[in-house]
Amino acid sequence: MGNKQIKQHLETAQKTGVLKISLQRLQDFPPQLKTFPNVLKTLDISENRFVTLPEEIGRFTLCKHLNVSGNRLTELPEILGNLTKLEVFIAMNNMITNIPQSMANLKNLKQVNLSNNQLAKFPTMFCQLTHLDVLDLSRNKIVEIPNEVKDLYVTELNCNQNQISILSDNIALCPKLKTLRLEENCLQAKAFSPKILIESKISNILYEGNLFNPKEFNSLEGYEAYQERYTAVKKKMF
Template identity: 50%
Template sequence: MGNSVLKQHYETAAKTGVLRISKGKLTKFPIPLSNLEQVLRTLDLTDNRFSNLPQEIKNFKNLKHLTLDKNVLRTLPEVLGELTKLESLSVRDNILVEIPHTLSCLKNLKEAHFSGNNLQDFPLALCGLRHLDMLDLSRNSITKVPDDPNLSTLHVVELNLNQNQISDLSEHLANCPRLRTLRLEENCLTLNAIPRCLLDSSGISMLAIEGNLFPPNSLAHVEGYDSYMERYTAVKKKLF
């Protein structure tokens, strides 16, 4: 991306509050970006070469949407937690191995996308965020959903854990107050690893479990399945 094109992007962003620079081969923030600290609402740096997100990101206090897909980020800076107006955060297809605990400060976060990374631990830091509707952790290396009471404060409506290495699920998932869609496709779950409370006493109405260590239709023989199907059917009826 040439300098003249970048200059035009910056000038437009100063008026709209939206800046998208993809495939720019960036490894650090360009100097003109600092002039937009107070006006940017959306920053999209997809498909660049960031291995570290500069600490200067903390200065963009008015950001609502931050997209960092397809870089080479191994970690995220703790100062990211200072962007308290952030509503969506997308860090797909990087090499993240952990998520900073300071993300628990993102009280306005509605969507968090971390698919296609190297995460091994479930990010409990995102529990307690009351506006978080969608959490995508698919295509990582998570081996379990921990048996931690804090999990009951996860407020997501949809949790995507497809294509991990999960063999152990916590019963606390059944207590998530708004959880309706739980995606667990292509993991390492046995039928006995599915907590019965997910079926008979949760609010989950869509449980996707194909591609695990048991035939999906065998779930129909598990205690609580009828209760789950009542919720599933009720939701389907509302859609038609």
């Protein structure tokens, strides 16, 4: 993207609050953005070649939608915790290994997509965010869903295609969780304790591609209680 094009995009963004500079093979953050006025509501820098995000990104405290997908990021800066109005954060298709603890400050988050990264630990900083509705952690390297998950407020948690072999039964305490995606992991059937099947609000567990078959799942203690919730939800859809 040439300087003339960037200038045009920036001029428009000052009026609309929307800046989209994706698919431009950018390796460096446009220097004009480092002094850009704090007017952006949407910032889309996806499908470029950024290796890092600059500290200046923390200036955009009005931003509600941030898309940094399809870059070469290995980490995210702590300064992202300043974007307290952020509602949607999309960072799929990078090489991110860690999530900054400061993202626990983002109380308005509704949707987070971190699919296809290099996360080895479940990002517990997203717990206790009461507006968070969907958390997508699919296609990472997570090995355990820990006890802290009890404070996750999402209605849908996607952990497909990880390396999960441990599932804390504290997931039964999630106040809103309805859909739990755990396909293509390393779970045994016994990972789904009676507490999860009987006491949780989860009505849709997707588990294909683990170390057990449907017959084993169907014979678990508490399966009938889970099936009742599953059937009740299906009936409401039709």
